[in-house]
Amino acid sequence: MSDTASSLRTEGLSKSFGGVLAVDGATVELRDGKINGLIGPNGSGKTTFFNLITGMIKPDAGRVLYRGRDITRHSPHRIAHAGLGRTFQLCRIFPRLTVLENMLVAVRRTRLRELLAGLRDKGEVERARHWLRRMGIEHLEDAEARDLSYGQQKLLELAAVLMAEPELVLLDEPAGGVNPALIDRIVSLVRDLNAEGRTFLVVEHNMDMVMGMCDHVIVFDRGAPIAEGPPSAVREDPKVLEAYLGV
Numbered sequence: 001m002s003d004t005a006s007s008l009r010t011e012g013l014s015k016s017f018g019g020v021l022a023v024d025g026a027t028v029e030l031r032d033g034k035i036n037g038l039i040g041p042n043g044s045g046k047t048t049f050f051n052l053i054t055g056m057i058k059p060d061a062g063r064v065l066y067r068g069r070d071i072t073r074h075s076p077h078r079i080a081h082a083g084l085g086r087t088f089q090l091c092r093i094f095p096r097l098t099v100l101e102n103m104l105v106a107v108r109r110t111r112l113r114e115l116l117a118g119l120r121d122k123g124e125v126e127r128a129r130h131w132l133r134r135m136g137i138e139h140l141e142d143a144e145a146r147d148l149s150y151g152q153q154k155l156l157e158l159a160a161v162l163m164a165e166p167e168l169v170l171l172d173e174p175a176g177g178v179n180p181a182l183i184d185r186i187v188s189l190v191r192d193l194n195a196e197g198r199t200f201l202v203v204e205h206n207m208d209m210v211m212g213m214c215d216h217v218i219v220f221d222r223g224a225p226i227a228e229g230p231p232s233a234v235r236e237d238p239k240v241l242e243a244y245l246g247v
């Protein structure tokens with residue numbers, strides 16, 4: 001695939017909440033095999049855009065194309081099944097399940113009832129342990145998720161997303177609320193996962209993280225992209241400075 005080919009593309013995507021136009025005709029193409037960053041001032045529509053791509057909310061207009069197929073009105077589950085995994089701004093895990101159980105319920109094939117009955121697929125357990133090891137939290141597999149630190153919960157959420165073997169991973173504020181040492185660990189994990197062939201789209205307010213980690217940065221303002229390019233170019237773009245400074 002060429003450098004500019006894109007498996008995820010949106011065309012004229014729009015969504016209003018009451019009178020607020022949160023996403024306004026956004027046409028965006030991700031770079032395949034790259035770490036794409038999505039930045040923009042507060043309220044510029046980044047989270048809404050994420051939710052539109054992953055089927056959590058439906059657009060008023062426009063389309064989401066994944067690998068050339070229109071997935072605009074597909075359910076979040078179907079979209080995840082097609083190869084798009086995502087994490088949430090406020091980490092989403094099951095607090096009363098153990099770490100390992102959280103990993104197993106992340107796989108659709110393992111039903112909660114079977115899990116509670118002690119029926120576990122050996123292959124899935126091995127895969128779960130593999131991802132927990134990659135995240136460095138394998139020693140916590142029997143702990144209840146609610147007893148993990150917030151940073152460890154974020155790693156668990158990412159590990160659970162990886163159980164579905166997504167080709168494209170969307171991270172919603174991975175650095176939010178985590179300490180600097182863990183941010184470094186998340187950056188190096190994302191780099192490794194990217195080197196293995198996964199494409200990323202990362203929404204993040206931590207500019208150092210975005211500029212240091214991303215290959216391609218898309219800047220939103222008022223619900224649509226106003227600039228994009230490598231971090232060095234975006235950083236110098238007068239339109240971006242204007243959007244952030246609000247002048």
Ligand SMILES: Nc1ncnc2c1ncn2[C@@H]1O[C@H](COP(=O)(O)OP(=O)(O)OP(=O)(O)O)[C@@H](O)[C@H]1O
Pocket residue numbers: 017018020021022023040041042043044045046047048049
């Ligand atoms: N469920 C909702 N109901 C009403 N308004 C909403 C809703 N979700 C988002 N909005 C509004 O839409 C606009 C875009 O919000 P969104 O959360 O997508 O922006 P954002 O760029 O992710 O912001 P932040 O960087 O602060 O997380 C904002 O004005 C917000 O108040």
